Amino acid sequence: MNTSLLLQLLVNGVIVGMLYGIVAMCFVLIYKSTQVVNFAQGEFVVLGAWVCLSLVVSMGLPFWLAFLFSLVFMMVFGILVQVILLRPLVGEPVISVIMATIGLSIFMQATMNWIFGNNAVRFPQVFDQATVSIGGLNVETAYLMSLVLSLVVMGMFFWFFQYSRWGLAMRATAWNQQIAQSLGISVGRVFAMAWAISAVVSGIAGVVIGLVSAVSNSLAIIGIKVFPAVIVGGLDSIVGAIIGGLTIGILENLAEFVDGQYLQIGNMYSVAPFYVLLIILMIKPYGLFGTPDIERV
Amino acid sequence: MTMTADAPKKDDPAATSGDTILSLNNVEVVFNDVILVLRGMSLNARRGQITALLGANGAGKSTTLKAIAGLLRTEDGEITRGTVSYNDKDITRMAADRKVRDGIFLVMEGRGIVQDMTIRENLRLGAFTRKDADIEAEIAEVYKFFPRLQERKGLAGYLSGGEQQMLAIGRAMMAKPKLIMMDEPSMGLSPLLVKEVFGIIRRLNEELGISILLVEQNANMALKVADYGYIMENGKIVLDGTGAELVENEDVKEFYLGGGERRSFRNVKSFRRRKRWL
Known part of the structure; x- marks a missing residue:
C-alpha cells in the first residue's frame, strides 16, 4: 500500500473538504435565513474567481487588492440578486423560487461564457514559493492559503452568529420571520445581508479554487457537488455543512485512492460522494445534523 | 348610513377624555384580498393605563394587534381602510421595525420566544433596535424582575410555559417600549401562573409606567387589572367601559365571566342587537 500517496490524498481531502464546507455554508445560510434553495451557488463561486482573475490579468492589480475588490463586487452582486430577483418572489411557492435560481444559474453561465470565454485560465504566479514542506509533506502554498482562509471564514461565521x-x-429571522419583525428586525435587510455574506464567501472560495486549479466555467459544478455535503449535514445546520463538506472531501480522495490502487474503474472520484449521500439519506433522512425541533407538550 | 365611515366615534368616553397613546379609527383588515376580518374597528388606549381587549375566538383580537404592529404582510393581510395613530401620529402604513423603534412592542400569542436560542440571546434580541443600549446592565435589570430566569440554563425552548411568558415579557422590557401589546399572556398557564403573570403586567404598568394593551380570553383576570376594557365580536367593538363597569355588565357576565343568571335568549343577546352606528 502506498502510504505517502494515501496521506497526501487525505490532506487534499481535508483541504478540499473545507472548501466544500464553506460553499455548503453559503448555501445553508441562504436556505436557512431566506428559505431559498440557491441553484446558482456554483456560479457565484465561479464569478468571484473570474472577477479576481480579470482584475489581476487585464488590469494588472496586485493579487491581494484584486481579491479585496472582487469581494466587494460579490457583496454588491449578492445584494442586487436578492433585491432585484428574489424580493418580488417573497411569498410565492417554493417551486417558483427554485425556477428563478435555476434561471439565474443559466443566465450567469451564459454571461460568463460570453464575457470571460470558454477556456480555463490559470492565475499568474501569486506566491513566491509554489509549495511548502510541512512534516515531510509537500503542500502547495495555495492549499495552505485555502486552509487558513477556510478556518478564518468559519471563525468569522461563528463570531457573527454568536455575538453580533x-x-x-x-x-x-431563520426561526420565524414574524417573530423577528415583532422585535424590530427588518427582514428585508436580513435577507439582503444573507445574500451578501453568501456571495462574498462564495467569492473567497472561488478565488481559492481558482488559485489551486484554474478558473473556468466548469468550476460551477462545485454548486452541485456541495449538495451531498449540505444534505449530509442536514440542510439547516451550519456546523453540519462544514462536517458534511469535510466528509465529502475526504471520501472523494479515499475513493480516488482505492480506485487508483486497486479497482481501476476510473472516475470513482466524482461518483462516490453521491453513493454515500444515498446511503446516509436512507438511514437518516434528515441528515446527520438536521436540528431536531424542540417539542414541548 | 348617512355618516361617513371615517368619522370618529362620538360616544366613546376614551376618545374625548384623557391622553390617548394609541387609537384605531374604523380600521378594516382584509386577508388574501377577500377575507374581511376587521370591519371598522375603533379603540383608544390611554397613556399609562392598562386597556383590555376581550372577545371570543376568531373575533379578530390578534389581528387587531398585528395590524397595529404592522405584521399583517407576512400573512398576506392588509389594512384597507381606517387609520392607526400613535401619539397623534398616523402610523397606519409605517414599517414594523420603525414602530418598534418608536416604542410599540408586541408580545405575540404563544410568546414568540426563539426556542433554539438561549435566554440571554433572546433578551439581547429584545434590545435589537437600541444600538447604544448597555445590554449587560439591562439584562441584570430584567433578571431582578424575573429571578427565576437567571437560574435557568440552556435553550429557551426547554423553559416551562410560564417561564417562556416571563422571558417574552423580559424581552419586551429590553426594547424599552412605551406601549406593550400582549396577546393572551395567560394562554396555557396554570391558574397560579396566570395570577403571577397578571401581577407582572400590573408591575410593568405601575413601576415602569408602560402603557399596556392587553388581549385576553381570561376576561375575569383581565378586567380586574384593566383600567378600561373593550369587547369585540366579529371584527368590531360591541361594548366598552371601565373595568369595573364591564364586570358588572349583565352581558359580559353571561358570555365572558360565567355565572350569569339564565334568561331568555332574546334578552341575553341584547348588546349584539344594539345597533352601533359609526
Missing part, C-alpha cells in the same frame, strides 16, 4: 447584533437577528 445582526447575526442574532439573522438567526431569529
Whole structure:
C-alpha cells in the first residue's frame, strides 16, 4: 500500500473538504435565513474567481487588492440578486423560487461564457514559493492559503452568529420571520445581508479554487457537488455543512485512492460522494445534523 | 348610513377624555384580498393605563394587534381602510421595525420566544433596535424582575410555559417600549401562573409606567387589572367601559365571566342587537 500517496490524498481531502464546507455554508445560510434553495451557488463561486482573475490579468492589480475588490463586487452582486430577483418572489411557492435560481444559474453561465470565454485560465504566479514542506509533506502554498482562509471564514461565521447584533437577528429571522419583525428586525435587510455574506464567501472560495486549479466555467459544478455535503449535514445546520463538506472531501480522495490502487474503474472520484449521500439519506433522512425541533407538550 | 365611515366615534368616553397613546379609527383588515376580518374597528388606549381587549375566538383580537404592529404582510393581510395613530401620529402604513423603534412592542400569542436560542440571546434580541443600549446592565435589570430566569440554563425552548411568558415579557422590557401589546399572556398557564403573570403586567404598568394593551380570553383576570376594557365580536367593538363597569355588565357576565343568571335568549343577546352606528 502506498502510504505517502494515501496521506497526501487525505490532506487534499481535508483541504478540499473545507472548501466544500464553506460553499455548503453559503448555501445553508441562504436556505436557512431566506428559505431559498440557491441553484446558482456554483456560479457565484465561479464569478468571484473570474472577477479576481480579470482584475489581476487585464488590469494588472496586485493579487491581494484584486481579491479585496472582487469581494466587494460579490457583496454588491449578492445584494442586487436578492433585491432585484428574489424580493418580488417573497411569498410565492417554493417551486417558483427554485425556477428563478435555476434561471439565474443559466443566465450567469451564459454571461460568463460570453464575457470571460470558454477556456480555463490559470492565475499568474501569486506566491513566491509554489509549495511548502510541512512534516515531510509537500503542500502547495495555495492549499495552505485555502486552509487558513477556510478556518478564518468559519471563525468569522461563528463570531457573527454568536455575538453580533445582526447575526442574532439573522438567526431569529431563520426561526420565524414574524417573530423577528415583532422585535424590530427588518427582514428585508436580513435577507439582503444573507445574500451578501453568501456571495462574498462564495467569492473567497472561488478565488481559492481558482488559485489551486484554474478558473473556468466548469468550476460551477462545485454548486452541485456541495449538495451531498449540505444534505449530509442536514440542510439547516451550519456546523453540519462544514462536517458534511469535510466528509465529502475526504471520501472523494479515499475513493480516488482505492480506485487508483486497486479497482481501476476510473472516475470513482466524482461518483462516490453521491453513493454515500444515498446511503446516509436512507438511514437518516434528515441528515446527520438536521436540528431536531424542540417539542414541548 | 348617512355618516361617513371615517368619522370618529362620538360616544366613546376614551376618545374625548384623557391622553390617548394609541387609537384605531374604523380600521378594516382584509386577508388574501377577500377575507374581511376587521370591519371598522375603533379603540383608544390611554397613556399609562392598562386597556383590555376581550372577545371570543376568531373575533379578530390578534389581528387587531398585528395590524397595529404592522405584521399583517407576512400573512398576506392588509389594512384597507381606517387609520392607526400613535401619539397623534398616523402610523397606519409605517414599517414594523420603525414602530418598534418608536416604542410599540408586541408580545405575540404563544410568546414568540426563539426556542433554539438561549435566554440571554433572546433578551439581547429584545434590545435589537437600541444600538447604544448597555445590554449587560439591562439584562441584570430584567433578571431582578424575573429571578427565576437567571437560574435557568440552556435553550429557551426547554423553559416551562410560564417561564417562556416571563422571558417574552423580559424581552419586551429590553426594547424599552412605551406601549406593550400582549396577546393572551395567560394562554396555557396554570391558574397560579396566570395570577403571577397578571401581577407582572400590573408591575410593568405601575413601576415602569408602560402603557399596556392587553388581549385576553381570561376576561375575569383581565378586567380586574384593566383600567378600561373593550369587547369585540366579529371584527368590531360591541361594548366598552371601565373595568369595573364591564364586570358588572349583565352581558359580559353571561358570555365572558360565567355565572350569569339564565334568561331568555332574546334578552341575553341584547348588546349584539344594539345597533352601533359609526
